[in-house]
Structure formats: structure tokens, C-alpha cells
Amino acid sequence: MFAGTQTVMQPETTRITKNAKLPEEIRQKVGSEDVETIGMELHVEQPGRKKLHPEVVARMQAAKALGVRVLEDVPRIGAFRVNDPTGEHYLSPGKGDELRKWIDKAHEVAGAIAARGLGYAQVKALGEKMAARDPESAWFRALDKAADIHEKRAVERAFGEWADGDSVAAHVAYGLDAFCSADVGNSNATNSVLDPVNRGWLTATYGVRFMIFEELAASLP
Known part of the structure; x- marks a missing residue:
């Protein structure tokens, strides 16, 4: 899309x-x-955008009614800009000095994750490998030219890993209490930022407290 x-x-x-x-x-x-x-x-148009399933819409509305807000992602060059001035949908990263500190911390954590060959590093490495077939193609454009179903699945896993890595980085930048996820990286053929070893590193380095949904619900007053 x-x-x-x-x-x-x-x-x-x-x-x-x-x-x-x-x-x-x-x-x-x-x-x-x-x-x-x-x-x-x-005008910006997205002809590939499909209409959301009614059940997805209902769940989003229920989450919003509970006060759930979306975290802004690690800001990257060329990324889409979030426009939510009232803070109705997204959790604000702050303004002025507070925003600068948030951006610095998000990039610090995302960079540390990539340095371990995780998160964004995996999708870039895969793109560079695929671009070797066409030296004049940029690595990010090569990702759209999977040779077969196995390469297509590898691209999907790499993007999933990027999303996981940036989710953790944003979580740390916001200074949140718990990262709630049952994902332990089983779907990733290579190391995952959410596998047990890297969860331990994130906890030791950044104090990330991992929980599954049932643990989170039990901890609420």
C-alpha cells in the first residue's frame, strides 16, 4: 500500500x-x-488501500474508548509524518527539548538494535543482497522484486523484524512501564529482537520489562 x-x-x-x-x-x-x-x-492517494474489515474498526474504536493511543514510530528520513495535533490518536512525544530528547533516545536504541544485526539492519541487508542482481537498483527498491515465494517470505519477515525493533525503540524513548507482547521471534529465520537472548539484553541495557497480555491485565489496579 x-x-x-x-x-x-x-x-x-x-x-x-x-x-x-x-x-x-x-x-x-x-x-x-x-x-x-x-x-x-x-493530494495524496493510495489506490492500493483496502477498506478495513468491520471487526477491525470495532476493535479500534473499543481500544480508543479505553484510552489506548498509538506510539509514534522512530522518525526516519522519508517516513510519513504523523499529524495528530490534539493527541487524540497518538501518544505525544512532547515538544521542544522534550521532543528532541525523545528523538535522540529513539535513534540511540534503534541504532543499538541495528548494530546487533536486528531490526532495520535485517531489511537493509536483505535489500542489498537482492540489489546485487541489479547493481543500478537502490536496495530499498530491490525489496519489491522477490525472485520466488521463499524470497518474498524473507522480505515479509525482514519488515516484521524492522517493525519489532522500532516498536521497542519507541517504547524506550517514551519511557513506558511495560512492553506487552507474546512474540518471541519464532517466525524469524534469523535472530529476532524479541527472542529470549535479545529480550535479556534489552532488559539489562534499557530496563525493558516484557509482559504478556495476561500479566499486564493482572498488574492493573
Whole structure:
């Protein structure tokens, strides 16, 4: 769906503003001429986006009613920007110095995870391997050219690992109390950031407290 996202420009519009109606500071710059304003409007379209299943919508609405909010992801160059000014859907990472500290910590943890060959590092390594078949292709574009079902599954696992790694990094940056997940990396053919060994490293290094859902529910007042 994200790969198919496209920006579409709407037809240009033009508007003439008579010189007499211009603010004085503008007239000083343009003299006695009228001003022609050309407007361009850009829309983002995702033709591959499918309508959500009604049960998924119901669960999302129920979670929102409970006060559940989504964590913002590790900010990366070229990533989609979250626009939620009221904090209705996403947990705010703060503003000013607080936001800078959040970004620094998120990148620190994500970088440490990648340095262990986990998270984002796996999808990039796979992309570089696949790009070797076409030296002129960027590694991230090569990921869309799986040769067979086995390579396609490898791409899916790598993206899942990236998501897990960034989820942990965001969790640490927010300073949350518990990371709730029953995932222990069994689906990943290589090391997973959520396997027992790396869970131990995350706990020892960043104090991540892992729980399954039942443990989380039992700990609530």
C-alpha cells in the first residue's frame, strides 16, 4: 500500500488581484501592476488501500474508548509524518527539548538494535543482497522484486523484524512501564529482537520489562 502511494496535483487555478486592493507593502514591490496568483493543490492517494474489515474498526474504536493511543514510530528520513495535533490518536512525544530528547533516545536504541544485526539492519541487508542482481537498483527498491515465494517470505519477515525493533525503540524513548507482547521471534529465520537472548539484553541495557497480555491485565489496579 505504501509503495503505491502517489502525489497527484490538481489543475492549477489563477486569480488576479487588482493593484488597488493590494496591501501597501506589496504595492511597493510590484509597482502599479496587478498581481496574478497561481494556486496548486496536491493530494495524496493510495489506490492500493483496502477498506478495513468491520471487526477491525470495532476493535479500534473499543481500544480508543479505553484510552489506548498509538506510539509514534522512530522518525526516519522519508517516513510519513504523523499529524495528530490534539493527541487524540497518538501518544505525544512532547515538544521542544522534550521532543528532541525523545528523538535522540529513539535513534540511540534503534541504532543499538541495528548494530546487533536486528531490526532495520535485517531489511537493509536483505535489500542489498537482492540489489546485487541489479547493481543500478537502490536496495530499498530491490525489496519489491522477490525472485520466488521463499524470497518474498524473507522480505515479509525482514519488515516484521524492522517493525519489532522500532516498536521497542519507541517504547524506550517514551519511557513506558511495560512492553506487552507474546512474540518471541519464532517466525524469524534469523535472530529476532524479541527472542529470549535479545529480550535479556534489552532488559539489562534499557530496563525493558516484557509482559504478556495476561500479566499486564493482572498488574492493573
